Amino acid sequence: MKRLQDKVAVITGGNSGIGKGIAKRFAEEGAKVVIFGRNPETLLQAKNEIGGMILTVQGDVTQTEDLQNLYAQSISHFGKIDIVVANSGVGERIHAANVTEKNFDYMVNINYRGVYFTVRHALEHLNPNASIILIASCAATVTLKRHSVYASTKAAVVKLAQNFAYDLSDLSIRVNSISPGYIRTPIFDERLKQDPEYLARREANIPLKRIGEPQDIANAALFLASSESSYITGVDLLVDGGYSASFLEG
Ligand SMILES: NC(=O)c1ccc[n+]([C@@H]2O[C@H](COP(=O)([O-])OP(=O)(O)OC[C@H]3O[C@@H](n4cnc5c(N)ncnc54)[C@H](OP(=O)(O)O)[C@@H]3O)[C@@H](O)[C@H]2O)c1
Structure with a gap:
């Protein structure tokens, strides 16, 4: 028996990086998967790559009608929703002295408000015993230069998971967050092109001496989505x- 056999999972940002890794892993374990994002080309590419029973829905997590359409289409296609992964997110590294209201609103609207309403609009459609997973970041735990806006949106996401968990326990719905460290996704590869030493510098500070792959996050998401958790x-x-554990050389 596959670990997500007959489950229906909605994954925002399932057309790239970590979200696509989660979508693949869930599909391998028998889930029917709905992937949501703004870019129709990457949605189609992801659907072709993942195979299995995949529905793509184009939309923006900052738009109420798009989220309502996401859930309406998921229900009309698959009949129910058991798992929601609120993964869509953006990161801009900007020194606090240079942050504008535009930068601030952009990240807060997608990373915090978008995650909030991804969950809020799902609620009327979720099965009892559903599992909700919010993708936060280790930036919520460690303090990094030029991350004041991004890190605080991710700290909000961690706190949201705790508060949703309490409120939604009335409905037997579980809510947890995952905080990835450095994961090799298109953003990371872009950075490497500009700065070829970046990978070696990052890996030197990670106790397990490698950056993560989307598969590492997907395995954790699979555990939190399944009845094993x-x-x-x-x-x-x-x-x-181990990056957030901040080991120091003794
Ligand atoms: N990679 C890392 O090292 C790392 C570390 C910690 C946390 N994270 C978090 O992990 C999540 C995924 O990141 P990633 O590295 O996989 O980045 P990515 O490859 O750039 O993927 C981001 C995804 O979010 C979607 N998205 C962005 N804005 C959206 C919007 N307004 N509405 C709907 N979808 C939107 C994108 O799709 P469209 O562009 O098509 O909308 C894309 O699918 C993010 O929340 C990120 O903060 C990543």
């Missing part, structure tokens, strides 16, 4: 090769 709610699972 049925007594776990309100936790933040750091998946960062």
